[in-house]
Amino acid sequence: SQKIEQNSEALNIQEGKTATLTCNYTNYSPAYLQWYRQDPGRGPVFLLLIRENEKEKRKERLKVTFDTTLKQSLFHITASQPADSATYLCALDTNAGKSTFGDGTTLTVKP
Amino acid sequence: ETGVTQTPRHLVMGMTNKKSLKCEQHLGHNAMYWYKQSAKKPLELMFVYNFKEQTENNSVPSRFSPECPNSSHLFLHLHTLQPEDSALYLCASSQVNQPGSGANVLTFGAGSRLTVL
Numbered sequence: 763s764q765k766i767e768q769n770s771e772a773l774n775i776q777e778g779k780t781a782t783l784t785c786n787y788t789n790y791s792p793a794y795l796q797w798y799r800q801d802p803g804r805g806p807v808f809l810l811l812i813r814e815n816e817k818e819k820r821k822e823r824l825k826v827t828f829d830t831t832l833k834q835s836l837f838h839i840t841a842s843q844p845a846d847s848a849t850y851l852c853a854l855d856t857n858a859g860k861s862t863f864g865d866g867t868t869l870t871v872k873p
Numbered sequence: 874e875t876g877v878t879q880t881p882r883h884l885v886m887g888m889t890n891k892k893s894l895k896c897e898q899h900l901g902h903n904a905m906y907w908y909k910q911s912a913k914k915p916l917e918l919m920f921v922y923n924f925k926e927q928t929e930n931n932s933v934p935s936r937f938s939p940e941c942p943n944s945s946h947l948f949l950h951l952h953t954l955q956p957e958d959s960a961l962y963l964c965a966s967s968q969v970n971q972p973g974s975g976a977n978v979l980t981f982g983a984g985s986r987l988t989v990l
Contacts, residue, residue, distance in 0.1 A: 766915070793976075794976055796978065798979075803983070803984075804983050804984070805875065805877075805963050805965070805981030805982050805983050805984050806916075806963075806979070806981050807875070807981070808978050808979065808980070811976060811978060813976075851915075851916070853979075855976065855977050860918065860921070860929065860977065861918070861977050861979060862915075862918070863915045863916040864915055865913070865914060865915040866915070
C-alpha cells in the first residue's frame, strides 16, 4: 500500500544548527513533492516544490532534495532560528493534481 | 491572511445538531478542497471541487455534505456527527490549469476546530 513517512515525530535542535527533516515514501511515483509549514492553530503554508526531474531546490535558508531512486526527500533549514519552530509537512503529488500528506515532523529550535 | 477565509474558527455541536462550515477564497483559484486533520494523523482529503464540479469524494460518510455554489465559496454541511468527527477542518484552494493535471500548490485557510459532544 502507499505510504509516506516523515522522520521522528519531533526534532529538537540548537539555534544556529542545520535542521534536516526526512520524507520517505513507498508505492508512489510522484510527479513532484511539496513541503509545507504549519504553526499551531493555523493551516499549512506552502514553502517549496520540487519536481521529479530536479535534484535540489533552494529558497533562502531552505533547501530541498529529491531522490526518486531512494524514494526520499530531505528538507534542510540552515542557520536555524527559534522562529523556525513549527510542524513541517511533506506532500506527494501525482499528475492527477491530488496532494497526499505525511503526518509531519514538529521542529523545536532552542535558543 | 492567506486569502482563504474559514468561518467559524471554532464550533461545538451536539450529535443531533446540523451546522455548516464556510470557506471563501479571494485568490481567483478554480479548485477548492476540504481536508480533515486529526491529532497524530496526516491530513485526510475529503472533497475536491474542480471548476465547481465535485471530482473527488474520498469515501466520506454521508453525514458530511459539501456544497460549492461558485468557484469562490465552499461549504461543508454537518449532520448527526459522531464524537470521532472532532477535528480541525481545513479548506484549501489552488489554481489547476487543466482538470486532473499540473502542480497543485495549495493555499489553506486557518481551519475550523470542530468539537462534537
